Amino acid sequence: MTTEDVVLLDEDHNPIGSERKDVVHSKSTPLHLAFSCHVLNAAGQVLVTRRSLGKRAWPGVWTNSCCGHPQPGEPIEDAVVRRVRHELGLSVRELRSELPDFRYRATDASGIVENEVCPVFLAVTDEEPHLNPLEVMEARWAGPGELGSALRSAPWAFSPWFVSQAREMPLYAPPGSGSPFADEAPR
Template sequence: MLVDAAGRALGTAPKTSVHGHETPLHLAFSSYVFDHEGRVLLTRRADHKITWPGVWTNSCCGHPLPGERLDLAVVRRLSYELGVTAERADLMLPAFSYRAVMANGIVEHELCPVYRVTVGTPIVPNADEVGEVRWMPWKEFAEGVQNGLLAISPWCREQVPLLMELGSDPMTWQPAAEAELPPAAQI
């Protein structure tokens, strides 16, 4: 779903046309999966991905289908990419947006609300999407990102400080109201 700077829907475009050198702003989502010990699941993007292949990042990202609620898109994508069943996704950063350019000129330009998901089931990565996974204590991960010690995707590097503003324990973060989502995501 293409959106304007205020988050209003402008129409739709195929995924293949929204990740290139002239990437329009579009609706996406980002999620951080935690286990019951408060560890965050990190994924290394598959080596054949168009954007940031082989780069470590947060648990799962994706795009909603036309007319799909973002929280349900998160649950759908987690099942596809990581083989986990999540009962719900909690909205944490409703208006996160970023633009990042790869060395080859490919651009990511997304209005990308961020979600927290807690799971208690094993991870079964889909090799078409994920090259590798690892669990890491949140504090260690967040400090590594904020101190520049971990090589991580550009969107994750921007999201972690904002998530830390919600508190040091991700299990106690208070979800944002759905009404804070951009207009195009309020379905």
């Protein structure tokens, strides 16, 4: 098994070094670079995944299609394509930036902190997933409206970054509302 590194960032999102991924993710995780990808099929459905129970943070939680970290010096788009292939066995096309400045910090039940600048991408595939069980235990295609409704009614069942991303993505909004969370009080 090869060791993965993450790119550490300062508060202005400038790279300041790198560290092993297994060392960085802890109860005091420093700010680092990541990405999220929401994969759609030709029917416009979104692939949602359930994280492997072997994952250190948020095991067994439903989330967006794929997340990961670019390696030092790796273009982020290349990292997205690499991780989608690794986790889901999918080739993607039409990769596009959706939320280039997304950032979040969240703590899971075990105390592990995610603290990431996490640009969000959309991509399209013509394939069915072939899951890497070390990364993903389940996957399902869902309509964006159905998913937006589930994210609104049961946000606790999903990763916090997925819920936060969906709040900002027109993809998950009912027609004419602008957001799947349009009826919520402002945060």
